[in-house]
Amino acid sequence: MYELSLLCPEERVDVLSDALDALDALSVSVEDADAQTPAEQALFGEPGMPPPKDGWQRSRMVALFAQETAAQEAAVLLAAQDFxxxxxxxxIQTLEDQDWVRLTQSQFAPVEVTSDFWIVPTWHEPPAQARQIIRLDPGLAFGTGTHPTTRMCLRWIAQKGVQEQRVLDYGxxxxxxxxxxxxxxxxxxxAVDIDEAAVTATELNAVANHVVLRAGLPDKAQGQYQTVLANILATPLRVLAPLLxxxxxxxxxxxxxGILERQADELKAAxxxxxxxxxxxxxxxxxxxxGVSQAA
Known part of the structure; x- marks a missing residue:
């Protein structure tokens, strides 16, 4: 495997991605060339929606090719283009053959929610101190437990308790x-979501964890619940305020x-x-x- 690396401005990312695809790149990734520096830029987007921008002001593009000659030819052809x-x-550098499955798995270790509540991928043994675990592998659906928003929600569940309650997980x-x-x-x-793939993932994960729940599209949510959970992002949360x-x-x-610290006041107002x-x-x-509902 051979890796071709390019540096380009944001406005060239889209056309270069198309060109690399046409040149039979196996994959193309884009990252902030200024990552881990004071010039790093954060791009926030909505899950399931197109990214807010194609790239960063200084984007590093990495394309993988099966053959070194293909990577070299791509570099020559690209350099000759006006764009x-x-x-x-x-x-261009050589990537050593690796067990990519094992490498990917090594990046996902058990995640601590509280001292005795852990999220544990299926290829790991639970930590000795774990009294409660969720078995969850990284997949297509959003929510592997590694993000702070997910951990905070789970921590609230563990600390506040939902014993014998009717619960809605929206999104x-x-x-x-x-x-x-x-x-x-x-x-x-x-458990409801607008994405059918998420519904399927939820059903499979529920079986893997030996729990019973109902998963479906948003119209599956009916009536009132003692606890309503929604880990989405600020924009859809504002829109969904009356419904939730x-x-x-x-x-x-x-x-x-799914809310940034600077968005607290706008959510309170909504x-x-x-x-x-x-x-x-x-x-x-x-x-x-x-918050707690005071509705009669």
């Missing part, structure tokens, strides 16, 4: 929050995540007509917002 202006060839992704609720005693659980609040039973809890939100946890610039 390669302001771009730079960083080099369930992999189903990890619904599974966590089941592990902590919820007895009537709906309507699903929270009187005295029930609303738990929202939900103020129904539920007063407060920041109940924070991690790595993300916050967990919760």
């Amino acid at each position: 390669f202006e302001d771009c730079q060839l960083l080099g 369930c992704g992999s189903g990890i929050l619904a599974i966590g609720a089941a592990k902590y005693g919820a007895t009537d659980i709906d 609040c309507a699903h929270v039973a009187a005295g029930g809890s609303l738990v929202l995540a 939900y103020a007509p129904w539920i007063l939100l407060e920041v109940s946890d924070t991690q790595d610039g993300w916050i967990l917002m919760t």
Whole structure:
């Protein structure tokens, strides 16, 4: 395997991606050339939606080729194109043969939620201190437990308790929050998502974790729940405010995540007509917002 690396401005990313694809690159990735420096740029997008930009102001593009001659020919052909202006060839290097499955698995270790609650990939043994675990492998659906928003939601479930409750996981992704609720005693659980792949992933993950829940599209959510969980992002959470609040039973809890610290006030304002939100946890610039329904 051979890796061709390029440096290009943001406006060249799209055309270079198309050109590399036409030149039979096995894969093309784009990353911030200024990552881990003061000039690093953060790009935030919505899960399941197109990225907000094609690349970074200074983008590093990496294309993989099966043969060295193919990588070399691609470099020569690209350099001759008008659209390669302001771009730079960083080099071609050989990638050693590796067990890619084992390498990928090595990047996903057990994740601590609390001292005795862990998310454990199927190829790992649970830590000795784990009293409660969720078995979850990285997949296509959003939510592997590695992101701070997921861990904060699970931590809330573990610490606050959902014993004997009816629970809704809205925007369930992999189903990890619904599974966590089941592990902590919820007895009537709906997990819904607009993505059918997420519904399928949730069903499979529920079986793997020996828990019972109902997974489906958003119309599966019916009536009111003692706990409503939604780990999405701030923009859809604002839009969904009336719907989510309507699903929270009187005295029930609303738990929202996917929110940056700077977005707290706008979320409070969006939900103020129904539920007063407060920041109940924070991690790595993300916050967990919760509130209790006072509806009669």
